[in-house]
Amino acid sequence: xxxxxxxxxxxxxxxxxxxxxxxxxxxxxxxxxxxxxxxxxxxxxxxxxxxxxxxxxxxxxxxxxxxxxxxxxxxxxxxxxxxxxxxxxxxxxxxxxxxxxxxxxxxxxxxxxxxxxxxxxxxxxxxxxxxxxxxxxxxxxxxxxxxxxxxxxxxxxxxxxxxxxxxxxxxxxxxxxxxxxxxxxxxxxxxxxxxxxxxxxxxxxxxxxxxxxxxxxxxxxxxxxxxxxxxxxxxxxxxxxxxxxx
Amino acid sequence: xxxxxxxxxxxxxxxxxxxxxxxxxxxxxxxxxxxxxxxxxxxxxxxxxxxxxxxxxxxxxxxxxxxxxxxxxxxxxxxxxxxxxxxxxxxxxxxxxxxxxxxxxxxxxxxxxxxxxxxxxxxxxxxxxxxxxxxxxxxxxxxxxxxxxxxxxxxxxxxxxxxxxxxxxxxxxxxxxxxxxxxxxxxxxxxxxxxxxxxxxxxxxxxxxxxxxxxxxxxxxxxxxxxxxxxxxxxxxxxxxxxxxxxxxxxxxxxxxxxxxxxxxxxxxxxxxxxxxxxxxxxxxxxxxxxxxxxxxxxxxxxxxxxxxxxxxxxxxxxxxxxxxxxxxxxxxxxxxxxxxxxxxxxxxxxxxxxxxxxxxxxxxxxxxxxxxxxxxxxxxxxxxxxxxxxxxxxxxxxxxxxxxxxxxxxxxxxxxxxxxxxxxxxxxxxxxxxxxxxxxxxxxxxxxxxxxxxxxxxxxxxxxxxxxxxxxxxxxxxxxxxxxxxxxxxxxxxxxxxxxxxxxxxxxxxxxxxxxxxxxxxxxxxxxxxxxxxxxxxxxxxxxxxxxxxxxxxxxxxxxxxxxxxxxxxxxxxxxxxxxxxxxxxxxxxxxxxxxxxxxxxxxxxxxxxxxxxxxxxxxxxxxxxxxxxxxxxxxxx
Numbered sequence: 001x002x003x004x005x006x007x008x009x010x011x012x013x014x015x016x017x018x019x020x021x022x023x024x025x026x027x028x029x030x031x032x033x034x035x036x037x038x039x040x041x042x043x044x045x046x047x048x049x050x051x052x053x054x055x056x057x058x059x060x061x062x063x064x065x066x067x068x069x070x071x072x073x074x075x076x077x078x079x080x081x082x083x084x085x086x087x088x089x090x091x092x093x094x095x096x097x098x099x100x101x102x103x104x105x106x107x108x109x110x111x112x113x114x115x116x117x118x119x120x121x122x123x124x125x126x127x128x129x130x131x132x133x134x135x136x137x138x139x140x141x142x143x144x145x146x147x148x149x150x151x152x153x154x155x156x157x158x159x160x161x162x163x164x165x166x167x168x169x170x171x172x173x174x175x176x177x178x179x180x181x182x183x184x185x186x187x188x189x190x191x192x193x194x195x196x197x198x199x200x201x202x203x204x205x206x207x208x209x210x211x212x213x214x215x216x217x218x219x220x221x222x223x224x225x226x227x228x229x230x231x232x233x234x235x236x237x238x239x240x241x242x243x244x245x246x
Numbered sequence: 247x248x249x250x251x252x253x254x255x256x257x258x259x260x261x262x263x264x265x266x267x268x269x270x271x272x273x274x275x276x277x278x279x280x281x282x283x284x285x286x287x288x289x290x291x292x293x294x295x296x297x298x299x300x301x302x303x304x305x306x307x308x309x310x311x312x313x314x315x316x317x318x319x320x321x322x323x324x325x326x327x328x329x330x331x332x333x334x335x336x337x338x339x340x341x342x343x344x345x346x347x348x349x350x351x352x353x354x355x356x357x358x359x360x361x362x363x364x365x366x367x368x369x370x371x372x373x374x375x376x377x378x379x380x381x382x383x384x385x386x387x388x389x390x391x392x393x394x395x396x397x398x399x400x401x402x403x404x405x406x407x408x409x410x411x412x413x414x415x416x417x418x419x420x421x422x423x424x425x426x427x428x429x430x431x432x433x434x435x436x437x438x439x440x441x442x443x444x445x446x447x448x449x450x451x452x453x454x455x456x457x458x459x460x461x462x463x464x465x466x467x468x469x470x471x472x473x474x475x476x477x478x479x480x481x482x483x484x485x486x487x488x489x490x491x492x493x494x495x496x497x498x499x500x501x502x503x504x505x506x507x508x509x510x511x512x513x514x515x516x517x518x519x520x521x522x523x524x525x526x527x528x529x530x531x532x533x534x535x536x537x538x539x540x541x542x543x544x545x546x547x548x549x550x551x552x553x554x555x556x557x558x559x560x561x562x563x564x565x566x567x568x569x570x571x572x573x574x575x576x577x578x579x580x581x582x583x584x585x586x587x588x589x590x591x592x593x594x595x596x597x598x599x600x601x602x603x604x605x606x607x608x609x610x611x612x613x614x615x616x617x618x619x620x621x622x623x624x625x626x627x628x629x630x631x632x633x634x635x636x637x638x639x640x641x642x643x644x645x646x647x648x649x650x651x652x653x654x655x656x657x658x659x660x661x662x663x664x665x666x667x668x669x670x671x672x673x674x675x676x677x678x679x680x681x682x683x684x685x686x687x688x689x690x691x692x693x694x695x696x697x698x699x700x701x702x703x704x705x706x707x708x709x710x711x712x713x714x715x716x717x718x719x720x721x722x723x724x725x726x727x728x729x730x731x732x733x734x735x736x737x738x739x740x741x742x743x744x745x746x747x748x749x750x751x752x753x754x755x756x757x758x759x760x761x762x763x764x765x766x767x768x769x770x771x772x773x774x775x776x777x778x779x780x781x782x783x784x785x786x787x788x789x790x791x792x793x794x795x796x797x798x799x800x801x802x803x804x805x806x807x808x809x810x811x812x813x814x815x816x817x818x819x820x821x822x823x824x825x826x827x828x829x830x831x832x833x834x835x836x837x838x839x840x841x842x843x844x845x846x847x848x849x850x851x852x853x854x855x856x857x858x859x860x861x862x863x864x865x866x867x868x869x870x871x872x873x874x875x876x877x878x879x880x881x882x883x884x885x
Contacts, residue, residue, distance in 0.1 A: 012797075030521045038525060038747070045745050045791055045800065053799055055313065057486040059526045061627070062411055063317040085630050110457055111797045118434065121314050125426040129419035130378045134298040134696045137369070137376035141333065144387025154380040154405055157412055158623075161316055190378050 001027050001093035005040065007052055008100045010109050013116075017109065019098075033076060033086040034059065034066060037099075053112040059084045061225065064160035067167070068113055069100035074164040074223050082162060082225040102163050104172035105210040119209040120161050123174060126205035127198040128181040130190050149187050156184040158226050165220035165228075171212030176220035178202045179236035180228050186239050196243040203240060250503075250855055250870040253657040254358040259876045260340070263362045266658070267701055271708035278303035281707050282466040282715060284451055285309070286438050286493055289318030290410065290688055291671025292472030293417035294695030300424035302700055304707075307464060308421065309436045309453055311488060311802075316418045319474060319486040320671075320691060323410020324531035324624065325394065326402035327374075327688040329367035334391055338399040340364040345877055347686060350396045350576050351651070351679020352829035352845065353879050354506070354853070356872065358658060359676040363686075363693050370692040371403055377416035381405050392620075394684035395532050396576035396884070402685045407531050407624040413688055417695065436462070437802060438493045439730040441469065441500045441667065442722050448667035449716045452726050454734075456802060459795040461731060463723045465716035467707055468666045470699065471497060472691075475650035475672040477510060479810050479817065480762070481754020483647035484516055484529040490806040491813045494654055494673060498816075502662040503855035503868060505675035506652035507813070508821035511682055511830050512763050513648035514580035517631050517641075518600040527646040528631055530603070531624055532684040535573045537608035537617065538641070540564050540580070542592040542601050552594070552602055552640050563587055571884040578681040578830040579884060581645035585763050586841065588644070595642050604640035645763060649687065651678040651830065652820070655855040655870070659702035660694060663855070668703060670694035675853065680829025734794050737804045742787030746803045749784045753777065753810055761818050766834040770822045777818065781811035816856060816865060823867065826850045847879060 002025045010017030024040050031039070034056050041051035056066040066083040070076035076086045091097060099113065107115040157180070165176035182199050185191025191198070214233060221230040255266040273281065282305045285296040292308065293315055300306045308315065332338040343364040348355055375381065375389075381403050382390040391400040405412040424430040435456040442450035442465070450465035476491030477483040498504045515530045541560045548555065563583055565572045575583075584601050593599050609617050614637060618625070625636045634641070654662050654669035656676055662669050671691040678686065760773035784807070792798040827836040827843030828850070836844040853870040 031523045035523045035525050042745055053797055057317050057488050058322050059487055060528045062322050065317045117313055124422040129423045132376040133301045137372040140372045140375040141388050146387055147383045147385050150380045150383045157380050185378050188378050190376055
C-alpha cells in the first residue's frame with residue numbers, strides 16, 4: 001500500500017517543531033509500524049535527508065521504550081499493544097497517518113519523536129520499592145500469600161513504564177502508573193510496612209514533577225498497552241486516605 | 247601463552263565459596279565511602295550489583311544507553327529463575343543443579359563457579375520475594391514451581407511468562423532507592439566508547455552522551471561491565487535491537503580476554519521469520535515445552551491444516567528421538583532437531599522453516615483455564631504477532647539467536663584479565679559452558695549482582711583504600727577520548743551509499759548461514775573471508791548522516807556495527823579452531839552416526855580465551871584447562 005505520513009519534527013528541546021509530510025510507497029501490511037518507520041528512514045538516508053529520531057529497544061512490547069501518538073491515539077488504533085507491536089495491517093491504502101511524540105509537561109521532547117521520561121524514574125525513587133537490603137531477606141516461603149492476591153499484585157506489576165497513561169490523559173496525570181506500583185506493594189505483606197509513606201511520597205512527587213491530577217476519566221485504562229486496571233487507582237485512593245487518617 | 251589463573255579457592259567443592267568468603271579482605275565502611283565504582287549496563291545483573299554495592303557504602307555510577315535502566319533486555323526474560331529450594335520434595339539439591347548445569351553445558355563450564363551459583367540460588371529467590379516480586383503461588387499460598395529443559399526436577403520459580411520483567415524491576419527499584427539515598431548516580435542515554443586502563447588497572451570509561459553527542463570522561467577505582475550478550479551479531483535475534491557487543495570489544499582491545507565467543511545459543515522456540523522487513527524475532531518461552539508437544543507432519547509438503555492431520559500422521563520427533571526427556575530436551579538439542587526436520591523437507595508454514603508446538607493434548611487433559619493460567623500472556627503475545635490463536639491451533643516456531651554463553655573471560659572473583667575490570671551476567675563466560683539451561687540466566691545475573699560481586703570486589707579494592715579519586719586529566723583519558731572522536735569522525739566522513747542497517751543485515755546472513763546451528767570448516771573459512779570483505783566495504787561505503795554533537799541514532803548504530811565485524815571475526819575464529827562438537831557448537835565433521843554431537847575431551851577440554859594482538863593481526867589463543875573432579879565426564883545424552 002501507499003501511505004502519507006505527517007510526522008512531528010523537532011531539532012531539539014528548544015526548537016518549536018513542526019509537522020513534515022512524507023510519502024511512502026510499497027508498504028507491506030506485514031510490517032510493524034516501527035519497521036515501516038525504519039524503511040522510511042532508510043529512504044531518507046539514501047536521499048541524503050535527516051532521518052527521524054524515535055525510541056525503541058525490545059520490539060516485543062515489554063521494555064516500554066517506544067510509544068508514539070498515532071492518528072490521535074497513543075500506540076495507534078489497535079487495543080492492548082505497544083507501538084512496536086502495532087501492525088501496518090490496520091491501515092488502508094492511501095491512508096494519511098499523523099505521528100507525534102508523547103505530549104506532556106513532565107515528558108519534554110528531546111528530538112522529533114523522542115521524549116524524556118526520567119520523571120517516571122523519579123516517581124519510583126520517591127517510594128516505588130520495598131526497603132530491603134541485599135542479604136536481609138527471610139526464607140521465601142516464610143510468608144504464604146494468597147494465590148489470588150499474588151496474581152492481582154502481578155497484574156499491577158506488569159506496567160512497562162511506557163508513559164501511555166500520561167500521554168493520553170487530558171490532565172497528563174501519572175495516576176495509573178503510580179497506582180499500579182502502590183497497589184502491587186499494598187497487596188503484598190512485604191509492602192505493608194512502608195505502605196503509608198509510599199503512597200504519600202509518590203503522590204507528592206507526582207505533583208512536584210509536573211504531572212496533573214486524576215479526574216477519573218479512564219482514558220489511561222482504555223489506552224494502556226498492558227491493560228492495567230483503573231481499579232488500581234481506587235486502591236491507591238483507599239491507601240491514600242488510610243494513610244491520612246492513621 | 248599466558249597461564250590463566252582462575253583463582254579457584256582450595257578445599258572441597260561445597261566449601262570453596264564459604265572458605266573464600268571467610269578469607270577475602272574487607273574494606274571498612276569508612277573506607278568504602280572513598281571508593282568509586284562504575285557499573286556499565288543495569289539489567290538484572292547490573293542493577294542488582296549497583297544497588298548492593300551502594301547499600302554497602304561505595305559510590306556507584308551507573309551507565310545505560312536507554313532512557314532508564316528499567317528498559318534493559320533482562321526485562322524480556324520470560325520463563326523463570328532456578329533455585330534449589332526443593333519445595334517439591336523431588337530430591338533437588340545444590341549438587342543436582344550444579345550437575346544439571348555442568349552436563350547441560352556439555353562439560354565446558356567451570357565447576358567451582360557453577361557450584362557457587364547453585365549455592366546462592368536460594369538467596370536470590372528470598373531476595374526477590376522480599377522485594378515484592380509476585381511469583382506464581384499455589385492455592386496454599388506457597389510458591390509454585392515448574393520444570394525447564396534438560397532437568398528432571400521442578401525448580402523453576404516464575405511469574406507467568408514475565409519473570410524477567412518482575413525480577414529486573416525489583417533490582418531496578420532497589421537501585422532507584424539508592425539513587426534517592428544519594429549513594430548511586432544514574433547516567434542514562436550514555437554509550438560506552440572505551441575503557442580506561444591506567445598502570446594496568448581499569449580506572450574509568452569514555453562515553454558518548456547520546457542526547458548532546460558530547461564525549462564524557464568518568465573515573466573510578468573499579469569498573470563493572472554488566473553489558474549483556476551479543477546475539478545481535480546475527481542481526482535477527484530475540485534480543486533488543488540495540489543490544490550490542492561494543493563494551494566487550496572495548497575491553498578486549500584493552501587486554502581483556504574473550505572466552506569461547508563461538509558458544510552462542512540458538513533458542514528453539516521463537517516465532518519464525520515472517521518477512522524480509524523484520525527487525526527482530528520474538529521468543530516463546532521454553533516453559534511452553536512443559537505442556538506443548540513439538541511435531542511436524544510425517545509426509546513432506548503436507549498442505550492440510552495442522553488440526554486436520556491425524557495423530558498417526560504426526561511425527562513428534564523430540565519424543566521419538568529423546569524418549570527420556572522428550573519435549574524437555576535442552577535448547578541446543580531441540581534447535582538442531584528442528585533444523586534437521588526442516589532441512590529434510592518436513593518443515594511447515596509458507597517458508598517450510600518452522601515446526602508445530604501444539605497444546606491440544608494439554609488443553610484436553612488439564613482444561614483451557616489451567617493452560618491460560620500458566621501461559622496466558624505468552625499465548626496473547628503469540629496472537630499479537632501472528633494473528634493465530636494457540637488455544638485453537640498449534641503455534642509455529644523456529645530457532646533464533648538468543649544468548650551468548652561465551653563472553654569476557656573472568657576468574658572466580660568475576661574479574662577479567664584486566665585488574666579492576668569485572669564482568670557479570672551474560673557479559674562473562676563462566677557458568678554455562680557450551681549451552682545454557684533455561685531459567686539459569688536470571689539466576690546468574692542476580693547471583694552475580696546481589697551476592698557474588700559485592701564480596702569479591704572488596705577483596706580487590708582493599709588495596710585501593712589509599713588511592714585518591716582518579717583524575718580524568720590523566721593522559722590515558724586524553725588519548726582514549728581522542729581515538730574515540732577520531733573513530734566517530736571517520737564513520738561520519740565516509741559518506742558512502744549504503745545504510746548501516748543494510749550492512750548489519752548482510753553480516754547477520756553470513757553469520758546465520760555459516761556460523762549458526764551447524765558449522766563446518768569450509769563454511770567457516772568462507773565466512774571469515776566474507777566478513778572481512780564486508781568490513782572493508784563498510785569502511786569505504788557506509789553512509790552515516792548528521793553530526794557528532796547531536797542526537798544521532800545512525801551514528802550510534804554505525805559504531806555498534808563496526809564492532810560487530812570484529813566480533814564476528816573472533817566468533818568464527820573460535821568456531822574454526824574448536825574441532826569438536828559440544829553444546830551449541832556443532833561442527834558437522836564431528837558427529838555420531840545418529841547425528842549427535844561428538845565431543846573431543848582429549849584435545850578441547852579447555853576454555854579458549856582469545857587475546858587481542860592488534861588491528862588486523864590474528865588473536866592469540868590462551869587456554870584455561872578444565873578439570874572435573876566432582877562429576878564424571880560422560881557422553882551427554884538425553885535419550
